Amino acid sequence: MNANALFLAIQQRNADYAAAIDSGDLAAWVELFTDEALYLAQPRENADRGLPLATIRCEGKGMLRDRVLAIQKTMVFTPRYVRHIISAPRVSGMMSVSNFVVFQTLHMKPTQILATGEYRDEWVEEGGELKLKTRRAVFDTELVPNSLIYPL
Amino acid sequence: MQENIKDPYHASLLHVFFITFGLFRADQKSAIEMDEKGRHAVLVSRRNAGGENKEVTKDAGSFKDGLKLEDMRVMDVAHEPWWGEPTVVMQTIFPSVIIQQQINSLSTRQIIPVSPGVFDFVWTHFGFATDDEAMTTRRLRQANLFGPAGYVSGDDGEVIEFSQQGLSAYPEGQCVVKLDGDGTHNTQHMVTETAIRAMYKYHRETIT
Numbered sequence: 287m288n289a290n291a292l293f294l295a296i297q298q299r300n301a302d303y304a305a306a307i308d309s310g311d312l313a314a315w316v317e318l319f320t321d322e323a324l325y326l327a328q329p330r331e332n333a334d335r336g337l338p339l340a341t342i343r344c345e346g347k348g349m350l351r352d353r354v355l356a357i358q359k360t361m362v363f364t365p366r367y368v369r370h371i372i373s374a375p376r377v378s379g380m381m382s383v384s385n386f387v388v389f390q391t392l393h394m395k396p397t398q399i400l401a402t403g404e405y406r407d408e409w410v411e412e413g414g415e416l417k418l419k420t421r422r423a424v425f426d427t428e429l430v431p432n433s434l435i436y437p438l
Numbered sequence: 439m440q441e442n443i444k445d446p447y448h449a450s451l452l453h454v455f456f457i458t459f460g461l462f463r464a465d466q467k468s469a470i471e472m473d474e475k476g477r478h479a480v481l482v483s484r485r486n487a488g489g490e491n492k493e494v495t496k497d498a499g500s501f502k503d504g505l506k507l508e509d510m511r512v513m514d515v516a517h518e519p520w521w522g523e524p525t526v527v528m529q530t531i532f533p534s535v536i537i538q539q540q541i542n543s544l545s546t547r548q549i550i551p552v553s554p555g556v557f558d559f560v561w562t563h564f565g566f567a568t569d570d571e572a573m574t575t576r577r578l579r580q581a582n583l584f585g586p587a588g589y590v591s592g593d594d595g596e597v598i599e600f601s602q603q604g605l606s607a608y609p610e611g612q613c614v615v616k617l618d619g620d621g622t623h624n625t626q627h628m629v630t631e632t633a634i635r636a637m638y639k640y641h642r643e644t645i646t
Contacts, residue, residue: 327587338578339563342587345579348509353582356589359505360454363596429558433595434587 287411289377295416296375296382296409304370307436312354315437319418320410322346326422327438330403333424341434357435367391368400368436375407382407386423388438390431401427401438439549439559442594443530443538444633446470446481447617452597455589458505459513468628476622476636477532483628485515485525485541512579515541532637540590542573543580555602559595561585 287295299318306314319325327342344350369389375382383404390400403425410419423438442448446468449456468483507513515525521539529537536547548560561584565577583590605613618630622639625632 338574339581340578341585343578343582345511346509348507349512349582352507352509352512355505355507356455360458361589362452362454362593364600430586432586432599433592435592 292380292416293375293377296377296384296407299409299416299418300372300375300384300405304372308367308369312357312436316347316350316354319347319350319421320412323350323418324420324422325350325418325437327434328422328424329428330424330426331428333422341430342437353437361435363433363435364392366393366435369397370438372405380409382409386438398431399427400431400434401425403427403438439547439557439594439598440530440533440536440637441634442598443481443528443536444479444637445631446483446528446628447630449590449628452593453590454505455583459507466628468626470625470628470630470633472622472624472633472636476633476640479530479633479636481526481528481628481633482524483526484523512582513541514576514579516573516576518542530633530637532640538584540583541580542576543584544577545581545584555606 303315303318306312306318323344323346325342325344326340328340331337332339342353344353367390369391371387371389373385375384383406385402385404387402388400389397391397403423406420406422406424407418408420409416411417425438450465466483466485468481470479470481472479524539525541527539531537534549534551536549538545538547543563544565545561545563548562550558550560552558563577563581563584565574569577582588585591586595605611618625618632620635622632622636
């Protein structure tokens, strides 16, 4: 894949990523990752200090699917919409960094910013498709408005 | 939030994840112990299949049969010698600190008042300098249960918010918690809000 094609392919995958979560199709969210992928939602404070703790940590598709199971079957929370806005990627080899904003809307409440931050990604091509090998969603918004239900 | 930890019974009713995966049930062998003034409390319990206090929990209905984790590494519990017998110890230190051990996950929670009805909640997870890499990784995986996205504690923030909104409609009202009578004594089970009553008893004697 040449650089332009890769840039466009990453944009497309990020659009798919936003659509999967925002529409509630979390099974499609899982399929954007490789089998052994690492997904972290990590406060910037920890990322900057080299501390490993993440607010959400999924190692591999099994843990990603378990997170989906928890959201869909076990966790108790107020229904909400989330909306991901993802910037154009800054691409370097098979790595990229994109900014994100995630808005959250609770029933009959004004829309609020749930988090801003950046995705630090590593991509691989699998069967002609780009997949996430690593996505670290490093978020600036360390004071989470109550809870973080859906993935960033 | 202190009330949340001092009310162990809610865990069996609310936290589907806890009860379904056998981490915490109100019928486990357990105890609630307080300091002599009822300010600080410790909830101590032992993970097992449950059943030692079956009579008091027969109506707890949050158990969901048939749910399984695909990747059990999140629940890979390794006993550490300093635990002794308990697998969960939740300490509430009046008025604003919680120190918790829940299996291998260790953390503190700090309540920082902001304004009436509003507080910030700061989670700090920790391990020991002597932990090997496997133990650190285990603690990081188990951290999925706690914090604002926690399989368990995510529920608490949400339900406390529901409750606060519900109660705010009745500012002149009073809320009385009388499960297990109205005592403020230590207990050998968790089907009680004795530690909440003891804290407010101390609060009223001291502050009002």
